[in-house]
Amino acid sequence: MRTAARHAGTIWDMPSVSCDIQFAAQVGCQEVKSTESLLGSVFNTARHLVLTAVLPGTLLLGCVAAIVASCGFTAAPSLSILGGRVADLSNRDLGLAALAGTIVGVLLRPVQFPFTQFLEGYWGSGRFGVSAAAVLRRRAVLRMARLGKQAQVVKPWVELPEVADAVRVFDPFRLLELKLESIAVFESHESPRSTGGWERRVESEEANRLLSRLPVKPTRIMPTRLGNALRAGEDAAGAPYELEIVHLSGHLHAVAPAEHVAGVEGPRTQLDVSVTLCAVFLIVAAVSVCAYYDNGVWMATTLFAFLLAWVSYQGAVSAAFDYTAALGVLIDLNRFRLYDALRIRPPEDMSDEVRRVAPVVTLVVGRRTTADGLKYEARAPS
Secondary structure: OOHHHHHHHHHHHHHHHHHHHHHHHHHHHHHHHHHHHHHHHHHHHHHHHHHHHHHHHHHHHHHHHHHOOOOOOOOOOOOHHHHHHHHHOOOHHHHHHHHHHHHHHHHHHHHHHHHHHHOOOOOOOOOHHHHHHHHHHHHHHHHHHHHHHHHHOOOOOHHHHHHHHHOOOOOOOHHHHHHHHHHHHHHHHOOOOOOOOOHHHHHHHHHHHHHOOOOOOOHHOOOOHHHHHHHHHHHHHOOOOOOOOOHHHHHHHOOOOOHHHHHHHHHHHHHHHHHHHHHHHHHHHHHHHHOOOOOOOOOOHHHHHHHHHHHHHHHHHHHHHHHHHHHHHHHHHHHHHHHHOOEEOOOOOHHHHHHHHHHHHHHHOOOOOOOOOOOOOOOOOO
């Protein structure tokens, strides 16, 4: 009986033991996930710091030290002198140089954001900055208008006025004739200045590609390529929902899953690295000018530094498109998480989202103003 009772009691207690095991397993999984998330965050932060501060700082210090070691400031520069001094470096010297480069990189961090804004075209309210920005903006708008005309050179056959007339009188044979004529025109090898041809189609497609790298509204045009790349991508990211991604980026990062945020951090790091390298090579070019201004052969190092700065700038422009595209994906996949976190009633369809939700989110989150009549969604206590 005691054995039966003991077995019965054990069987009776099995559900509670199983629940305890399941609960412990869930807690353990949550702790593992939180630990992995913490380690991933620490790794990403360290990686970002190394790529945007330590390596550029070490590169800057190494280039300036090489210019000084070549006797650029004191005598005629010499490769033999530079090679001898490099060969005499010990492991201790290299370690101290790496530490000094890290310190230089950390000191450069505060000027990274202002320099990025400078490359975007924010040049202050001074007379020279305003005048230069106005001239370059005007040139960009004129280029935008010229590209717009080139993009409209080739129209699809359904947009021809003859097609509208044929549809109006319901003439299917005329429609087929117009379509065949359009195909024949595109397959011909006429010059771009003639009535058609593949050359004109290529010209139109290339103009549309270049227009996609500019903001849609002329009032949003910036004086630099980097500024236009960021503006065009930022405007396109939230355009379907009329959300301003510039103001919502921080909130979306707070509610988005780690894998979604990682998709944005990669292009962002690439953008920061490219901008920092551009600044580093410009500083190296300036130091090189001061050291080799009276030596024509060694002035080639200045041209090479300027070339590397230009390449870094082009890399920043490409990274800007990738970054804003990633922001578009972030807002596509996580805007409903943002609505839920703000306790705003989810939209029923896209028109409801554009008409009701987007203005509220833009006012409250983006511009930090009050939205009259905003009703929060009631939730059951958890």
